[in-house]
Each structure stands twice: as structure tokens, then as C-alpha cells.
Amino acid sequence: MTASLDLVDVDSLLTAEEVDVRAAARRFADERLRPALPEWFESGSIPARELAKELGSLGFLGMHLTGYGCAGLGPVAYGLACLEIEAADSGMRSLVSVQGSLAMYAIWKYGSAAQKEEWLPRMSAGEAIGCFGLTEPDFGSNPGGMRTNARRDGDDWVLNGSKMWITNGSVADVAVVWARTDEGVRGFVVPAGTPGFSAPEIKQKMSLRASVTSELVLDDVRLPASAVLPEAQGLSGPLGCLNEARFGIVFGAMGAARDCLETAIAYAGERTVFDKPLSGYQLTQGKIADMAVELNKGILLAVHLGRLKEKGALRPEQVSVGKLNNTREAIAIARECRTILAANGISGEYPIMRHANNLESVLTYEGTSEIHQLVIGQALTGQNAFR
Numbered sequence: 001m002t003a004s005l006d007l008v009d010v011d012s013l014l015t016a017e018e019v020d021v022r023a024a025a026r027r028f029a030d031e032r033l034r035p036a037l038p039e040w041f042e043s044g045s046i047p048a049r050e051l052a053k054e055l056g057s058l059g060f061l062g063m064h065l066t067g068y069g070c071a072g073l074g075p076v077a078y079g080l081a082c083l084e085i086e087a088a089d090s091g092m093r094s095l096v097s098v099q100g101s102l103a104m105y106a107i108w109k110y111g112s113a114a115q116k117e118e119w120l121p122r123m124s125a126g127e128a129i130g131c132f133g134l135t136e137p138d139f140g141s142n143p144g145g146m147r148t149n150a151r152r153d154g155d156d157w158v159l160n161g162s163k164m165w166i167t168n169g170s171v172a173d174v175a176v177v178w179a180r181t182d183e184g185v186r187g188f189v190v191p192a193g194t195p196g197f198s199a200p201e202i203k204q205k206m207s208l209r210a211s212v213t214s215e216l217v218l219d220d221v222r223l224p225a226s227a228v229l230p231e232a233q234g235l236s237g238p239l240g241c242l243n244e245a246r247f248g249i250v251f252g253a254m255g256a257a258r259d260c261l262e263t264a265i266a267y268a269g270e271r272t273v274f275d276k277p278l279s280g281y282q283l284t285q286g287k288i289a290d291m292a293v294e295l296n297k298g299i300l301l302a303v304h305l306g307r308l309k310e311k312g313a314l315r316p317e318q319v320s321v322g323k324l325n326n327t328r329e330a331i332a333i334a335r336e337c338r339t340i341l342a343a344n345g346i347s348g349e350y351p352i353m354r355h356a357n358n359l360e361s362v363l364t365y366e367g368t369s370e371i372h373q374l375v376i377g378q379a380l381t382g383q384n385a386f387r
């Protein structure tokens, strides 16, 4: 956060290492990502392979994991990197989250020694891209209903089904695919070239356009016994990965919000209406003050959850508090900032509408707001209201 927006001195809660990581991520976002994003968003295509290698060389892929070339940094450092990258674009943070917190984390946490050796060093370097296939066309919020199945055939597994809305799918070298088996839900490591596996890209997105989103099709995909993730059994496997990615979003969403607010404050200082700067009107200052208060509260919450995570004390419903609050407030901030820029607010010359559109996806993926309300509701009341 710039000094001027850091109203409550969140910086004083950070270590020198965390500040350094944040500065490196901000530099990359400002120099490499921000100038290119309007064009990537407009064309709906990104140089995913180049970006993965650059992010890998800077240590941003799987940066909170240990070993296999991963940086082994703490959760707050990881969160701050997500924040700075999402200040450029949520799609860029998605690339980082899906690679590090979903695909790599699944292999790191539940994989065999051979799976880890084969994939993690290349993935942390950005030489191999991963995706994470949980959602299906008919089962998003309720992944336990999944139809994708894996049956044993001798020593092999044979997978059939489809996954939907999968980030990085078409550019992935490896897919972590969750499937129903006789033993409950299991995870499988599927190399992209496996016969019967395809990943057509989803087009015509109005949100997260600077991100690859795909369907995964599994048509009699035959895999060796060694492809199953040995340490994941049941739905707690994929849901355990979601905790990691949701944590990154708690920080990331505040990056998109900060970028909108910085843009709006600068604009209001330059724009003259009725003979004086827009920033000199009480209505404008009321908006700016309210947004800055929510931004500071959101970042404080993110850092607090990060400190709990450092101690191994972060519970899933606490992650839900952060994901629910910070995505909801980020999209509210983006929309309010858009009003300050008025017509210019809808132009791609400014990042605000792009962030607002992206945040529609961020509000939905990694558990919709309603799902996080229900997780929190269940924790408070003891009643399961999902079904």
C-alpha cells in the first residue's frame, strides 16, 4: 500500500523480508504487467508460458512451499505478493494462485516422492504449468456431487468425465484432476499429452479476460497406478487445497481495490467540475474516506489471518471471513471508484472497469460469497444449511 493510503500503518506490522518481497512483486507488476494488461484484456490472450517463466525466476510460484526449488516464504509474504500482482490484474494473480496454491500444493501435500520430484521443480521454475480440475458443468459449489469418475482396470486407472471453468487448463502441462472412485474422491496427476485428455479454451468471457479458462475433457484417459495422489482420500483433499488459494485471494482482492482507489484519488485531484477539483467536494471525500477505511480494514484482516496461518492456527471458517469480506468490499470499492471517473471510468484507458469485471469472477471462484456465508453460518450456529 502506498504511504498515503496506509492510514493505520499496516506497514509497521510487516517484517523487513515481507516488505522486500512486496517491493519485488510491485516492481514486476508495474514494469512488466501493468503496461501490457489493457491489450491482454482486450484481446483475451496472454503470453502464459513467458509469464510463468518470469514469475518462476522471481520465485513467485509456490513461494510459500518448501523444497523442490520453492522459496519457502511465510504466508504474509505470499499474500503481499498476491496483493501486488492482483493490483495489476486478478487474472495474473489467478495464474500464480492456481499454479502455487492449487496444482503445486496438491502435489506437494498429497503427492508421492516420485510425483514431487517429477513436477515441483519445473513448476516452481515456471517451466511447467499446472491446473486444478474440481468444478464440473453441473457441480461447482457442491463438488461432492461430481460425476467425473476413475475406475480401476488391472493396475491402471481409467478416467471419464469433464471439468469446467479451469484456470490455465489449455496451457497446462499437467492437470490435477479430482474424480469419484470406489474409494471416494481421489486426485490424479494427468500429463497434458495423455490420450483422451483435451482442454478446449472457454471464449467470450467478460471477466478475467487476461487469464486462460478452459474445459477439461477426459475420454477414457488411461493412467498408471502411480498417477493417483496417495495421500488424498475424500473431499477433504481438494478442499484442503482451496484453503490455500482462498488465503491468497484475501490479500489479492485488496490489491485490485487499492489500484482502483489510487486511480480514483489521482483522477479526482485533476478533474475540474463546477470550477474546482472534484477531490475538493465533500461528497467525493466521503466516498474516498469510506473506501480507504474498508481497504485498511481488509488489509489488516488479511495480515491478521496470515499471522494465524504462520502459527498453524488458521481455521477454514476464518479464511471464509477474509474471502467473503475482502472480495465483497473490493468489488464495492471498484464500483464506487468507477462513479468518480464517471464516463472515463468505463474506458480501458483506466484500470477500474477491468478490475470491477475481474472481481465478478473473484467473488464467484474459490467458493461464492453465499458458500462462505454458509461456512461462517455453520461455524456460528452448528447447523448445516448447505442442503
Ligand code: TGC
Pocket: 093, 094, 095, 097, 098, 132, 134, 135, 140, 141, 142, 143, 144, 167, 234, 235, 236, 237, 239, 240, 242, 243, 245, 316, 365, 366, 367, 368, 371, 375, 386
Ligand atoms: P463436507 O461434508 O462439509 O466436508 C467433506 C470433507 O471435507 C472436509 N472439509 C474440509 N477440509 C479442509 N478444508 C476445508 N475448507 C474443508 N471443508 C470441509 C470435511 O471435514 C470432510 O472431511 P471428512 O474427512 O469428514 O470426509 O462437504 P460438503 O460436500 O458439505 O461441502 C462443503 C462446502 C460447500 C463448504 C464445499 O463443498 C465448498 O467449499 N464448496 C465450494 C467449492 C469451491 O470453492 N470450488 C473452488 C474450485 S477451484 C477454483 O475456483 C479456482 S479459481 C482460480 C483462482 O484461484 O484464481
Ligand code: FAD
Pocket: 098, 132, 133, 134, 135, 137, 138, 139, 140, 141, 142, 164, 165, 166, 167, 168, 207, 208, 213, 361, 364, 365, 366, 367, 368, 369, 370, 371, 385, 386, 387
Ligand atoms: P453454482 O454452484 O451453480 O451456484 C449458483 C448460485 O447458487 C451461486 O450464487 C451460489 O452461491 C448459489 N448456491 C449454491 N449452493 C447454494 C446453497 N447451498 N445455498 C444457497 N445458495 C447456493 N474451478 C476449478 O475447479 N478450478 C479452476 O481453476 C477454476 N477457475 C475458475 C476461473 C473462473 C474465471 C471462474 C469464473 C470460475 C473458476 N472455477 C474453477 C469455478 C468456480 O470455482 C465455480 O464457478 C464456483 O465454485 C461456483 O460454482 P458454479 O459456477 O457452478 O455455481
